[in-house]
């Protein structure tokens with residue numbers, strides 16, 4: 510892997526960094542308290558081209574490679590994980606999946622709107638009864654003439670109440686497990702689709718997370734994304750790249766933890782000198798720095814594999830597993846550097862820890878990533 514960034518990659522990272530410093534970081538604490546990111550940010554993200562990275566220009570995307578996408582995601586995660594998550598889902602899980610699996614009509618219908626920020630997408634896989642074991646989801650779509658009628662429920666759906674389109678996974682056949690699942694693009698204003706916001710999250714409070722209830726939701730047969738019965742493959746292909754995006758967001762959290770810990774340790778004095786001069790505080794800071802670098806290298810490697818057309822699924826699970834655990838450790842270490850001040854929300858590290866915690870849970874828990882990695886290494890599935 511060539512570790513040197515090109516001029517274009519350096520420029521897009523700087524663009525993202527400047528935007529985050531100017532328009533995201535100063536508002537992150539207030540959005541967290543208000544439990545809502547300013548929705549106007551979506552349009553700005555679109556105008557900057559951040560919602561179209563890697564999507565072909567003919568469909569309104571801004572092109573670019575996956576390392577550029579990772580660099581932008583890292584910067585957004587450094588500023589506010591709630592904003593990072595909006596992009597990772599609307600672009601990473603929805604628009605990129607439509608670009609990969611959609612027919613011409615679906616691409617023309619949704620991609621220009623999603624990449625410009627005019628529309629937001631959400632990814633509806635998890636159900637109240639099926640999280641890690643998504644292959645056994647129960648939502649059902651029944652064919653009636655030229656339409657499908659969908660009944661069921663989804664939960665924990667990021668962007669759920671903001672979304673204009675739901676990439677929804679439902680059972681269309683009697684084939685058992687993943688073979689009976691198909692993917693659909695469901696406009697969020699379709700009658701019968703009710704969305705209820707979930708409150709009281711530990712972190713990512715600025716993000717709209719929702720429960721979706723589908724009661725007789727009717728969509729044209731042309732709303733199916735990819736072939737019938739291939740929905741689980743659609744979902745897994747989205748999540749493989751999605752795990753890289755989560756990992757990049759975690760690098761951003763860990764970097765923000767390092768920035769905060771370094772800043773505070775230099776100006777807080779105890780026992781007659783800055784705490785940065787105490788060996789055990791340096792241990793906390795050096796542990797954070799090593800986590801940042803290791804997580805970054807694993808994440809960049811996934812982008813490099815994708816851009817070279819190499820297999821990347823196991824590498825994505827490795828990066829997501831390590832980076833998410835590293836982000837939690839880094840934020841927790843930074844909080845320790847802040848002492849009691851880290852525990853109140855006037856300082857940024859408590860939010861970093863709360864936001865980091867979910868990264869080991871969604872898009873496959875740490876246990877699920879270990880099973881994916883273990884299966885690839887041993888050839889034996891332990892699911």
Ligand code: FAD
Pocket residue numbers: 598631632633634635639640641642664665666667668710713718867870871872873874875876877891892
């Ligand atoms: P469970 O699957 O019930 O797992 C509970 C525990 O059992 C975990 O520790 C897990 O690791 C462990 N476990 C389960 N199976 C095994 C096994 N075989 N071996 C060992 N351990 C096992 N979903 C979406 O579809 N779209 C979204 O946009 C989305 N956004 C989310 C946002 C937030 C804030 C949250 C919290 C969740 C989101 N999710 C989303 C759902 C998320 O992906 C699931 O929560 C996750 O997959 C875990 O499922 P679960 O919560 O049902 O836990």
